[in-house]
Amino acid sequence: MNEPDLITRLAAKGDGVTASGRHVVLAAPGDLVEADGTLHPGPHHVAPPCRHFPTCGGCQLQHADEETLADFVTQRVENAARAQGLVPRALAAPAMSPPRSRRRASLKIANGGGRPIIGFTQAGSHRIVDMRECHVLLPDLFALVPKLRDYFAGKRGKYAIGAEMARSDQGVDLGLTGFFPDGLSETEALLDFARDNGLARLTLDQGYGAEGFWEPEPVTVTLGGHRVSFPAGAFVQATAQAERALTGAALEWLDGCDQVADLFSGLGTFAIPLAANAKVLAAEADRAAVLACRGAANSAGIPVQVEHRDLFRNPLRAEELRGFDAVLLDPPRAGARTQIEQIAASGVGRVVYVSCNPSSWSRDGRVLADHGYALEELRPVGQFRWSTHVELASLFVKHD
Structure with a gap:
């Protein structure tokens, strides 16, 4: 046997x-x-806390205990590093986001046999799991789900609507894709929905970009203690805990640097807090994010110079970077191959690389290592609880 x-x-x-x-x-x-x-x-x-696990595609690891979750995040990051011959001189314990902490989510709404169904899709499928509980979303985001179900209960016919939810300073920011009210009565009903549920903003997108429908006051998010205009659909870190872990690492590692370049800077998640102690160049391709970051910096009187620049097609060149003490970059999942080559050639003393993809990060990290940079510290971040999605912050230091 x-x-x-x-x-x-x-x-x-x-x-x-x-x-x-x-x-x-x-x-x-x-x-x-x-x-x-x-x-x-x-x-x-362990027993999964949510009735929808494992059908719902939002979580993959609810059956694993806390020790296993932390080990998984650390091993994903460490294995990616070692696969490229990168051995960190220090490997920190992972920063793990707690349950019910996610402040942004993308849900689907559809007609499920005469009634609306709302939730995440099943893994590897377009089928929607009708969400009756959620242990990852902030409570005020999840509280909107049954309200949306009630609102769409009277809608007939086939429909497929996207719902983007994010927590702003003013409350829940909701964007609906593939839906627009038909006639005056539906418009008034939707306005009532936004007002009665205290939405910070409601935008509608019929395929031509988000259009404002309800916004009683300008919507903002707070970064580094400063309020920043929050464009519809703009990127923010998924949890406040992960944002603190990532920005805390950057502030610690770049302490004493007077000139910092923040590449793929977005709304200024890193640039704005770094500007408390340094002059910062923030470069970003998304125009709405550029305007929001620039406006916040000008309003607060902090030393952030914002540049609208596509760093994939037009990376900052090595000669442009040589005047900086350090570079911070937080690129999309694909990484930053063209830009990292210019950073490596510049010889800038410190590089803080934040990533949501250990594989592309380690590939880019190999380029830095080949140009004399040592991986001084690696900090895993479990931002998406019970998910196989892993983040990290890393410090590379140039050695002659």
């Missing part, structure tokens, strides 16, 4: 893996799996 296999670790997509390489879905380290697939939960296997 064959002995059951022991699950030793979690793979990148969340499957449990045995020493022999067998992958088992919904398994945690310490579980035992029989030859026929029967799973015997071990000490790190």
